[in-house]
Amino acid sequence: MDSEHPAKKIILVDTSSFITLVEAGAENLLYGRSESVKVPEHVVSEVTDEPVMSELHRAIHSYDLTVSQTDHIARRHFPYYRAAAFHLDETTPFIRGELHWSGDAALVGTALHTSNVEIVTDDGYLRRRCRDLTIPVTGSLGILLDAVDESQISTTEALEILQQIQRSSAWLGDDLIERVEREIKESKRDEAASSQNTSR
Numbered sequence: 043m044d045s046e047h048p049a050k051k052i053i054l055v056d057t058s059s060f061i062t063l064v065e066a067g068a069e070n071l072l073y074g075r076s077e078s079v080k081v082p083e084h085v086v087s088e089v090t091d092e093p094v095m096s097e098l099h100r101a102i103h104s105y106d107l108t109v110s111q112t113d114h115i116a117r118r119h120f121p122y123y124r125a126a127a128f129h130l131d132e133t134t135p136f137i138r139g140e141l142h143w144s145g146d147a148a149l150v151g152t153a154l155h156t157s158n159v160e161i162v163t164d165d166g167y168l169r170r171r172c173r174d175l176t177i178p179v180t181g182s183l184g185i186l187l188d189a190v191d192e193s194q195i196s197t198t199e200a201l202e203i204l205q206q207i208q209r210s211s212a213w214l215g216d217d218l219i220e221r222v223e224r225e226i227k228e229s230k231r232d233e234a235a236s237s238q239n240t241s242r
Contacts, residue, residue, distance in 0.1 A: 051077040052156060054149050055107070056163035057088045058212065062182040064094045066206035071189045072162075073106040080110045082148035110152060123151030129171055146171075153177045164212050182207060183214065183222045190229050200226045 053075060060081070063069045072079055081098070086109060089095050101107040126147045127133065143151065146168050153159045153172070160178040162185060163169055172179035180188075186207070190200045204226065208219055 050158070052159040053077045053079045054110070054152060054159060054161045055079060055081050055085070056149055056161065056165060056168065057085050057145055058164040058168075059162045059182045059185070060085075060089070060098065061091075061094050062164050062207055062210050062212040063185065064097050065210035065212075066182075066203055068182075068186065068203045068206065069097060069101070071185050071194065071203075073101065074189070074194050077160075078108065079106070080108045082110045082145065082152060084143050084148040085145040088145045110148075119151070119155040122154040123147060126150035126154060129175060130168075150175065150177065164214065182212065183218065187222060187225060190226055197226050197229050200229075 053072070055072065060069070060072075063072060081102075086098065086102070089098050098107070102109055123143055126149075127143070130144070130146050130150065132144060132147055146165070149161050149163070149168070150171065153161055154175065154177070160180060161168070161172055162180055162182070163172075164181045169179050169181070183204075186200055186203055189195045190197060195203070201223065204219065204223060207214065
């Protein structure tokens with residue numbers, strides 16, 4: 043990674059997780075975070091279905107999310123984006139002499155040249171590639187658990203959102219859903235124990 047050291051952690055959001063959270067009515071879990079939440083412009087261009095596209099543009103115009111101008115950055119850090127494309131089994135994307143990175147390459151390339159960054163994606167292939175490159179990665183369920191841990195939402199709300207995520211178009215295995223449900227319920231027990239201890 044290069045010498046870029048952002049003042050606070052950067053969360054790079056992929057199309058898949060954004061769609062999942064919007065479909066679950068839980069997109070605010072992204073907006074309420076203390077980190078800088080960004081969406082590369084190439085990811086923005088991949089979002090074409092409603093109501094997700096309208097929500098994405100609303101969030102951008104309301105500064106809930108920031109668009110990362112990948113083309114400008116990629117010209118300065120071309121080797122990182124080329125390496126990202128290579129690790130994703132993509133060719134360097136020249137179209138009529140111009141570079142056109144995929145959303146995945148934009149995410150990984152940005153993460154490779156920026157410190158203190160985490161990618162949010164529900165795409166299994168992209169998650170595996172991130173782990174291969176030691177890039178911190180989480181998904182919509184990780185965002186949900188973070189919200190519980192940070193008391194952004196109650197455990198009851200979290201369980202309701204988890205049900206909505208399970209009904210969304212995201213393909214998330216039953217084992218994973220059950221594990222997250224257990225973690226949320228354990229958090230609820232911890233809350234109850236803490237409350238009981240405080241009341242003594």
